[in-house]
Amino acid sequence: MRTTVAIELACVLAVLCPGALPSAAGEEAVKPKELAVTASKPLRLSGYINARYRDDPTIHDGFDLRRARLVLRGDLGKGFDFKLQAELAGSAAKLLDAALGWRHADALKVTAGQFKIPFSQENLISSNKLETVNRSQVVEALVARGRDVIGNQVGRDIGVMASGTAPFGKPGAGVDYALGVFNGSGINTTDTNDRKDLVGRVVVRPVEGLSIGGSGYSGRFTLPVAPDRDDLRRRVGGEIAYQKGPWLFKGEYISGTDAHVDREGWYAMGCWFAIPSTLQAVAKYDAYDPNTAVSGNQTSIATLGANVIFSPSAFVQLNYERKDEAGAEIANDAVTVQLTLQF
Numbered sequence: 001m002r003t004t005v006a007i008e009l010a011c012v013l014a015v016l017c018p019g020a021l022p023s024a025a026g027e028e029a030v031k032p033k034e035l036a037v038t039a040s041k042p043l044r045l046s047g048y049i050n051a052r053y054r055d056d057p058t059i060h061d062g063f064d065l066r067r068a069r070l071v072l073r074g075d076l077g078k079g080f081d082f083k084l085q086a087e088l089a090g091s092a093a094k095l096l097d098a099a100l101g102w103r104h105a106d107a108l109k110v111t112a113g114q115f116k117i118p119f120s121q122e123n124l125i126s127s128n129k130l131e132t133v134n135r136s137q138v139v140e141a142l143v144a145r146g147r148d149v150i151g152n153q154v155g156r157d158i159g160v161m162a163s164g165t166a167p168f169g170k171p172g173a174g175v176d177y178a179l180g181v182f183n184g185s186g187i188n189t190t191d192t193n194d195r196k197d198l199v200g201r202v203v204v205r206p207v208e209g210l211s212i213g214g215s216g217y218s219g220r221f222t223l224p225v226a227p228d229r230d231d232l233r234r235r236v237g238g239e240i241a242y243q244k245g246p247w248l249f250k251g252e253y254i255s256g257t258d259a260h261v262d263r264e265g266w267y268a269m270g271c272w273f274a275i276p277s278t279l280q281a282v283a284k285y286d287a288y289d290p291n292t293a294v295s296g297n298q299t300s301i302a303t304l305g306a307n308v309i310f311s312p313s314a315f316v317q318l319n320y321e322r323k324d325e326a327g328a329e330i331a332n333d334a335v336t337v338q339l340t341l342q343f
């Protein structure tokens with residue numbers, strides 16, 4: 001009887017404190033780093049939430065839920081994989097990514113479906129990995145985002161792309177490329193004309209930590225207000241990034257043409273980890289000219305920021321944005337506090 005009670009007690013302890021007792025075989029209890037949801041294939045579920053408070057003279061100050069994303073990835077075997085991403089924040093849920101990939105080798109992967117266009121390093125950085133709360137004005141205006149003529153497509157489109165990476169020289173050095181054909185009309189819709197847009201990006205990494213690249217985009221867009229007219233929509237960009245120890249520097253220049261209007265902009269950013277993996281200071285300057293033929297319409301934003309990282313799953317970003325207009329000054333300097341929770 002006493003033996004039975006002792007065994008029962010051991011069983012209860014084992015259930016309550018699974019990590020406190022070694023298993024019967026004397027092995028350490030294994031805590032899996034990632035929990036797999038197993039369907040017909042192993043899947044990986046991830047997601048993140050951006051909640052923010054904005055103090056901005058151009059809006060009512062307050063809290064909002066900026067992003068609430070769920071991402072499902074899976075390996076389908078024989079080189080095939082997929083990614084599904086949904087945006088649940090906002091008035092209606094929206095599909096962002098629905099892409100099928102086939103990897104032949106590191107040097108060649110083919111992706112088809114809806115996904116980010118291979119243009120601009122800042123466009124391609126996930127929103128939960130940006131050093132600042134907002135992207136640059138020029139990326140918002142010329143890379144299928146909030147201020148683009150084709151509307152906010154969250155930097156994405158529907159099409160097919162070949163991409164890959166090849167190492168050369170010392171460890172960490174190499175070259176990455178991507179070349180795609182897209183509708184040019186954005187996400188969750190069909191093409192608005194018969195033409196397809198060409199997008200390409202090449203990034204060279206001569207030594208570890210340094211990358212220098214360029215992107216090009218050539219397409220035609222059709223606005224609903226002028227359905228019978230295709231206008232030129234073309235972009236060219238150059239980018240650089242350098243990371244060493246606690247320091248990170250990034251810069252980018254993009255010029256674009258929409259119909260007969262030429263636009264251009266750039267940014268330069270420096271980041272420094274004052275406390276490794278915990279506190280990062282950020283300074284950024286970005287400038288944008290929405291029409292180079294017109295003077296006095298440029299705008300610039302100087303951002304000072306701090307990123308406080310509590311854990312890989314939780315961090316807070318504090319940004320002060322000083323916004324200057326070449327023309328009449330607008331009272332629009334903003335302070336934003338943004339919390340990111342991710343899994």
Ligand SMILES: [Ca+2]
Pocket residue numbers: 182183184185191192193194195196197220
């Ligand atoms: Ca098209």
Ligand SMILES: [Ca+2]
Pocket residue numbers: 322323324325329330331332333
């Ligand atoms: Ca201003």
